[in-house]
Amino acid sequence: MIEIERLQKSFGTNRVLDGISLSIRQGQVVCIIGPSGSGKSTLLRCVNGLESYEGGEVRVLGKRVDRNSPEIRATRQQVTMVFQRFNLFPHRTALENVTEGPIYAAGEDRAAAEKHARELLARVGLTGKESAYPSQLSGGQQQRVAIARALAMRPKAVLFDEPTSALDPELVGEVLTVMRDLAREGMTMAVVTHEMGFAREVADHVVFMDKGRVVEQGPPAELLTAPREPRTQDFLRRVLRPLE
């Protein structure tokens, strides 16, 4: 569904993605892990067309992702994104945040969009919060609204960029629960995360990135418990036992 081939991306002279190849099949949950600055966010942003790239190719449903082509809007509606800092529209209620895309990007009828949005908010456990503004919600609730917003486009896949990193520890669980349910229902997901427990439990495939390259990838049982590459071993040791 999502194919990334020898993707290259630089900011000035800083090569941030250096020949990434990766493919995500329908219904797969792929977790991307790696140290800060390794290019994980940039990779997701290239898939969503938020970032241009110089070399290689990203294809979504067989179509090349090109930030400047007129088709990018259609592609984005099929692969939506959940951000680390939620990025909710502060001037709109939870319900309006969720209906914004369907109504104003997809041209859906308002009544239908609202009905769907209420269902989605119920699904992420936010019944009763429809008319709350983002500032009236906790971080965990805001991120769940953001997930509902991403789902409202009825996307074929959802990209998550460290969806729990900006949350207080006690709020991480509620967001991961929603994502776990989503994975169970068969949603195709690419998740950049530092939550190794989530990766182990939910991922079909784990990718370890460092310095703009894929160092190692494989099923979570292999990669997370018996990594082959020294860099992966080193990273996992630091993430799992940060105080040593």
Add this chain to the structure above:
Amino acid sequence: MTWSGFLRDGQQFLPILLQGVWVTIAVTLCALLLSTALGIVWALMRTSGKRWLEWPAMLFTNTIRGIPILVQLFYIYFVLPELGVDLNAFQAGVIGLGVAYSAYMGEVFRAGILAVDAGTIEAAESLGMSRARILTRVVLPQAVRIVLPPYGNNLIMLLKDSSQASVITVAELSTQARLIASSTFKNQEVWTMAALLYLCLSIPLIILVARLEKRFGRR
């Protein structure tokens, strides 16, 4: 000046001063519309990220900001006709004030646009919204909330600066007051009334701006 004297003079001068009030309101509103429209254009140009748009907007607004409104009014009223553009005093006043204030409005709008969280724009992009929709649904509504207090202050200053149009014979409130005062020599009475009338115009604006701030301040 006695109270009864003031009231009697008031009865006599008020109708003339009120004519001026209407002109003041008209000049202010027309100049507000013009400066808002132009200000939005400057702000969009200056935040477009395209140098060929940013540069002329910056040059134009800074030039305007560097010239006193009085000089701009004279220029438009006396110099433009020599170049073949005929304007009556009212039109020249509106254009002069509108263009002058568009530079200030543009700065206010620009600050508002820049203060909009870029993350919300990316979120809208990632949903596949068009650039126009992102502008009208995400950027401008957020910018409006940020912009309202300084915008309201500009409006109040514009109301007061509309009195500068008297130099090119626009028959607004201060022009009428000056005419009455110079023919009756009742400076104290006339200017007190003019000041009170300006306050009657500006205080509702001050209250209105405070209300809007309160309403839009909620997020």
